[in-house]
Amino acid sequence: MASSHRKPRSAGSRIAGIWTPAADGDPRLGEVEKKIDDLYRRADSATERTDAARRTPKINSLRKRPSSFTATPHDHYEQAQLMSRLAARRKDAVAAHLTERSTATGKRLQAPDGTQSDPRTAKAAVQKKLSTARALLSQSAARQQRQEAAAALARQAVVFARAQVGKPYVVGAAGPGSYDCSGLAQAAWKAAGVTLPRATTAQANAGTTVPLADAQPGDLVFFHDDVSHVGVYVGDGMMIHAPKPGTCVREESIHYGGTSAIHSVVRPA
Numbered sequence: 001m002a003s004s005h006r007k008p009r010s011a012g013s014r015i016a017g018i019w020t021p022a023a024d025g026d027p028r029l030g031e032v033e034k035k036i037d038d039l040y041r042r043a044d045s046a047t048e049r050t051d052a053a054r055r056t057p058k059i060n061s062l063r064k065r066p067s068s069f070t071a072t073p074h075d076h077y078e079q080a081q082l083m084s085r086l087a088a089r090r091k092d093a094v095a096a097h098l099t100e101r102s103t104a105t106g107k108r109l110q111a112p113d114g115t116q117s118d119p120r121t122a123k124a125a126v127q128k129k130l131s132t133a134r135a136l137l138s139q140s141a142a143r144q145q146r147q148e149a150a151a152a153l154a155r156q157a158v159v160f161a162r163a164q165v166g167k168p169y170v171v172g173a174a175g176p177g178s179y180d181c182s183g184l185a186q187a188a189w190k191a192a193g194v195t196l197p198r199a200t201t202a203q204a205n206a207g208t209t210v211p212l213a214d215a216q217p218g219d220l221v222f223f224h225d226d227v228s229h230v231g232v233y234v235g236d237g238m239m240i241h242a243p244k245p246g247t248c249v250r251e252e253s254i255h256y257g258g259t260s261a262i263h264s265v266v267r268p269a
Contacts, residue, residue: 150267150269151216151218153189153192153193153194153218153269154192154216154217154218154219154267154269155217155218156191156192156193157188157189157191157192157194157218157232157268158188158217158218158232158234158240159191160187160188160191160192161184161185161188161232161234161240161249162234162240162251164179164184164187164188164240164249165240165248165249165250165251166248166249166250167179167242167248167249168247168248168249169181169242169243169244169245169246169247169248169249170245171245174186174187174198175187179242179249180242181200181229181230181231181241181242181243182198182199182200182203182230183198183242184232184240184241184242184249185200185203185220185230185231185232186198186203188232189218189268189269192218192269194268194269196268200222200227200228200229200230201226201227203220203222203230203266203268204220204222204227204230204263204264204266205266206266206268207220207266207267207268207269208266208267209264209265209266209267210265210266210267211265212262212265214265215233215265216233216235216267217233217234217235218232218233218267218268218269219232219233219265219266219267219268220232220233220265220266220267220268221233221239221254221262221264221265222262222263222264222265222266223257223261223262223263224261224263225263227263227264229241231254233254233265234251237253237254237255238251238252238253238254239251239252239253239254
């Protein structure tokens with residue numbers, strides 16, 4: 001078959017209409033959730049600091065307020081009683097202000113840069129950041145779902161390929177009783193609901209090219225400069241393929257012909 005030279009495709013492809021990036025999972029998912037929690041904590045902390053700052057002038061004012069009682073100049077005992085009552089009243093007033101909780105209306109939030117901002121402006125800033133974080137979280141969750149769906153299809157392709165082990169190699173055969181290499185790859189992915197071209201050169205362009213080190217079960221491993229052979233990767237450096245006339249479908253190392261014989265690895269879904 002004619003040699004094919006292609007540009008490696010970027011990670012993230014189709015699954016016959018559905019595909020996902022090559023990397024497993026999405027480590028950003030947990031990070032986004034942490035960012036959302038942090039934004040809520042920052043808003044609460046800012047409110048508390050603002051309340052405390054607002055109450056401080058009131059407390060200081062109470063401490064400086066002149067006494068509403070006048071002690072009898074000539075009665076030291078009565079004067080002591082009045083001063084004691086005054087001190088108690090001031091103490092109660094200060095305690096009342098310290099325990100007072102502001103309502104949501106009229107609260108002033110502290111801006112991220114440490115300056116005091118209008119409540120509506122601060123609220124809008126926090127809500128904007130929360131909306132951005134939620135959107136990122138939603139995108140990450142959707143991406144992870146697509147990856148899981150793609151992995152499920154790949155498992156089906158591997159199960160099918162393994163079930164064909166022992167069947168004879170026949171040039172041009174695509175099952176069910178016999179196969180050639182590209183016929184086996186095509187049939188395996190057809191069992192998973194993904195349509196692939198018949199020839200190896202076309203199959204090598206029917207997915208996303210990934211590094212050999214990132215190969216996952218279900219990926220197709222192509223061999224030789226002319227891309228004349230293909231096997232279905234099953235993990236741990238092994239594949240299932242139909243080697244050549246006179247042999248049967250079997251499972252063996254992807255390095256059976258030497259590492260240099262490996263041309264590329266393609267993820268169909």
